[in-house]
Amino acid sequence: MRADVVTIFPAYLEPLGLSLVGKARERGTLEVRTHDLRAWTSDVHRTVDDAPYGGGPGMVMRPEPWDAALTEIAASRPGSRPRVVVPTPAGVPFSQRRAQELAREPWLVFCCGRYEGIDARVVDAWADDEISIGDYVLAGGEVATLVILEAVARLLPGVLGNSASAEDDSFSDGLLEAPVYTRPPVWRGAEVPAVLRSGDHGAVDRWRRAESLRRTLHRRPDLLAAADLSAADRAVLDA
Numbered sequence: 001m002r003a004d005v006v007t008i009f010p011a012y013l014e015p016l017g018l019s020l021v022g023k024a025r026e027r028g029t030l031e032v033r034t035h036d037l038r039a040w041t042s043d044v045h046r047t048v049d050d051a052p053y054g055g056g057p058g059m060v061m062r063p064e065p066w067d068a069a070l071t072e073i074a075a076s077r078p079g080s081r082p083r084v085v086v087p088t089p090a091g092v093p094f095s096q097r098r099a100q101e102l103a104r105e106p107w108l109v110f111c112c113g114r115y116e117g118i119d120a121r122v123v124d125a126w127a128d129d130e131i132s133i134g135d136y137v138l139a140g141g142e143v144a145t146l147v148i149l150e151a152v153a154r155l156l157p158g159v160l161g162n163s164a165s166a167e168d169d170s171f172s173d174g175l176l177e178a179p180v181y182t183r184p185p186v187w188r189g190a191e192v193p194a195v196l197r198s199g200d201h202g203a204v205d206r207w208r209r210a211e212s213l214r215r216t217l218h219r220r221p222d223l224l225a226a227a228d229l230s231a232a233d234r235a236v237l238d239a
């Protein structure tokens with residue numbers, strides 16, 4: 001996959017050189033190109049914003065630098081077209097399902113807005129997706145891009161050591177994941193649940209499923225409505 005990120009703060013994207021995303025880049029599974037939006041300004045002050053029509057606080061990002069940037073980036077690979085993502089608190093909610101959908105794309109372009117956002121005309125002309133990472137307002141789209149790209153990168157083929165671990169994730173079956181434990185077997189008087197040390201894989205699977213269901217019931221009851229529940233699952237929830 002190739003991912004281009006357009007921002008006025010390229011340094012914000014430096015964490016994309018670390019850890020899982022950094023390794024995916026080293027291996028060539030993911031190619032990331034970060035671009036400074038100001039490279040596509042033409043005035044001496046390299047202006048990217050202006051006052052909002054209709055009044056109100058803050059500034060709005062001007063359409064011309066964005067259009068010039070996206071035109072040049074899109075033309076950099078003739079014969080293919082990127083999927084253009086604009087992170088914004090006014091977008092549709094990001095989810096594991098959307099991460100899976102984006103992970104199937106060969107080429108993504110992220111447009112990181114700042115201030116009160118990007119002029120709606122250039123967003124309408126270019127954006128395939130406007131995505132929010134949660135019901136709170138960040139200072140810009142850069143951190144949201146880091147979040148989305150990390151969620152997408154770990155789904156790319158060969159990125160996780162064990163591809164089963166992506167399938168076990170919280171949300172991939174619509175439930176929260178069960179708690180996990182490692183050594184020592186007793187820590188500050190608290191024991192690892194005996195079933196996990198029993199060697200009985202069927203019992204371990206049943207215990208994990210029950211813990212997932214109970215966690216989801218307590219923390220995210222909204223998720224249960226959409227989950228695919230068996231009669232045994234319902235018995236756990238009713239207990």
Ligand code: ADE
Pocket residue numbers: 087088089131132133134135136137138139140141144
């Ligand atoms: N930009 C600012 N806040 C955001 C949010 N919650 N999600 C995505 N992009 C944003």
